[in-house]
Amino acid sequence: MRKKRIIKPLMTRLFREPHFEEMTNEDEMDLKKQDISRSYHQNLETFKSIYSIPKNTDIKLREFTVRSLNRRAFIIYIGTMVDIKNIQEGIVEKLIQSQQPSSKIQDIVSYPIEKTASNIGDIIGFINGGITALFVDGDSTCYLFETTKTRGRSIEKSINEVLVKGAKEAFNEKxxxxxxxxxxxxxxxxxxxxxxxxxxxxxxxxxxxxxxxxxxxxxxxxxxxxxxxxxxxxxxxxxxxxxxxxxxxxxxxxxxxxxxxxxxxxxxxxxxxxxxxxxxxxxxxxxxxTFWALMHSPEDHYMRVPYGNFIRLLRFLAVFVAAFTSAIYIAITNYHVGMIPPDLLMAIAGTRERVPFPSIVEILMMELAFELIREAGLRVPSPIGPTIGIVGALILGQAAVQANIISPIVIIVIAVSGLSSFIIADVSMNFAIRLTRFLFIFSAGFLGIYGASALFIVGLFYLVSLKSFGTPYFAPMTPYNFSAKDLLIRHVPIKEKLRPGYLKPKDMVRQRKG
Known part of the structure; x- marks a missing residue:
């Protein structure tokens, strides 16, 4: 009785009001909690109102008579998300043309029925996902057909994770x-x-x-x-x-x-x-x-062990070069000049003789310029991007040196640091190292090597405290777990017998022999 008291005023409003926009959100939410009616016309008006038909042009609704049942029916679907040919040939034509006496929709259509539903809110969710809904007069359930056909890219090569060896397939939007x-x-x-x-x-x-x-x-x-x-x-x-x-x-x-x-x-x-x-x-x-998973690359495993380990060690070295090179230059030139050999010290002093800015200002100016060039190269159309990166760096660096704004050695430091950051394949980790580099620059500018070392120690404490869904960030190194030990150096495949222990998998053993 309560269900009838709720749905009757709603349906009365739907039938009488000419503008479906006047239906409030509360009314629509109450309606979605109800089941569909056995009345053909009531279901028809309900879904016309919900989907704003005919104003909503990509929502398709077709009425017809099921000849073998001698009952009225209608289908509703989103035209831009379905395979219309399959709907026409496998559902509509069968229902209209079939003359064999049958009491079941499943025996008439040639297209498989995925499921049935009676709740209005559930049916709306299925339709929004690209499923076709069939309503038959006198039935208390709706028949749902999996007719989804979304448009999108085909399977292409990976753009951001480029490998020399290994599969070239990448995910797409489907x-x-x-x-x-x-x-x-x-x-x-x-x-x-x-x-x-x-x-x-x-x-x-x-x-x-x-x-x-x-x-x-x-x-x-x-x-x-x-x-x-x-x-x-x-x-x-x-x-x-x-x-x-x-x-x-x-x-x-x-x-x-x-x-x-x-x-x-x-x-x-x-x-x-x-x-x-x-x-x-x-x-x-x-x-x-974990930290190690973010630093590793599939290419480490596709290549033979010596080659893969060389690339992996080069990648870890690049992390330290990208993070510390600029900071070490600032610390040595400002606070620890005694650490530099006299000849090198005289060369650095000679290049900076006419530069009006302190070394930290030089570094920050060139770091920001490098980041601008990097982002500009990514955002502009692909044929122009590499050109902007190369020409911009050459022209900017050469002009800055000739104008005595930047010393030549700073150009070398920034180039080495920037190139090292490109080796880090993971996009998020790449940003983390680039931003961390600025923190080290400021710490070295204020306290020299001691400031950079203190920040490094504090950073290690912070990284150790991180967890990913309960898993320590540096596992299985710390805390130590039995695993394949695929951290800094990768072992030959025959010796990788265990799965990562920090995951606590149901089966720890990867291979029984070897």
Missing amino acids: VIDNIALIRKKIKNENLIVESQTITKRSKNDIFLVYQKDLVNNELLQEVKDRLDSIDSDKVLELSILEQYLEERPKSLFPTILYTERPDRAAAFIEEGHVVLLMPNSPSCLVLPA
């Missing part, structure tokens, strides 16, 4: 393609793709991908709880979702790994990680992520 790319690499019945809705108004879906025989149940539950705690109308992309999931969103250092490579995602899943995929996102999030 989550179906992204799941298929992972399943192509992990042919296992234990691979689970679980969906979850994370927003109220936009109804954005998130897909959790993991191996049920590997993933730790506590980790999986924590990820689900963190997703459930999101209270937002919209989360349109994984980059935004990442900021909701982080424990310390204001931290310089990332605690979630962002990658656009399906081979890398599959490798993490095989270790016991949880991967998040989302429609409209050409990437995935890997949970949890």
Whole structure:
């Protein structure tokens, strides 16, 4: 009785009022909690009002008679998100033309029915996701057909994570393609793709991908709880979702790994990680992520062990060069000149003789100029980008030296520091090192080597305190865990027998022999 008392005034208002815009949000929310009616006309007017038909031009509604049942029916779908040919041939034509007596819709249509639903709010969510809904006069349930066909890019090469060796495929904006790319690499019945809705108004879906025989149940539950705690109308992309999931969103250092490579995602899943995929996102999030995972590259494993270790050690060296080169130059020239050999000291002094600024001002000016050139090269059209980077750096550096604003050695310091930062592949870690470099510059400018050393020690304490979904940031180095020990140096594959211990996977052993 209560249901009839609620829905009857709402439907009376829908039928009588000529302007559907006058329906309040509270009325619409109450309506979405109700079930559909057995009345054909009532359902028709309800969904016309909800979807603002005919004002909403991409919402398609077609009425017809099911000949074999001799009953009126209508279908409703979003024209820009479905395969219209399949709807016409597999659903509509069958319902209109079939003359065989039957009491079930499933026996008439040739297109498979994904499911049925009766709640108005649930049906709206399915339609918004690209599913076609069929309403038949006299039925208390709606028939839903999986007819989704979204437009987007095909599978292309990875742009931000370029590798010399290894697979060239990258994720695109279609989550179906992204799941298929992972399943192509992990042919296992234990691979689970679980969906979850994370927003109220936009109804954005998130897909959790993991191996049920590997993933730790506590980790999986924590990820689900963190997703459930999101209270937002919209989360349109994984980059935004990442900021909701982080424990310390204001931290310089990332605690979630962002990658656009399906081979890398599959490798993490095989270790016991949880991967998040989302429609409209050409990437995935890997949970949890450690400092070492962010520093590693898939190419380290694709290459032979000596070559991969050389590149990895070069990458770790580049981190220290990018972070400390400018700070060390400032500290030595301002506070610790005794550490420089006399000949080199005289050369530096000679180049700075006519420069009117202190070394910290020189460094800051050139660091900012380098960052401007870097960002300008990224933002302008691709044919012009490399040209702006090369020409801008050459012209700016040469002009600054000739004008006695910058000393030549500062150009060398900034060039070495900037080039080293390009070797760090992960975008978030790259930003972290670039911003940390400015902190070291200021600390060295005020207290010399002692200031830079103090900041480094405090930074280590801070990094050790970070956690990613309960996993310490420097695991398995500290706290120590039994694992493959794939940290600074990678071992030969035959000796990598264990999965990461900090994940507490259900199966620790990766290979039994070797």
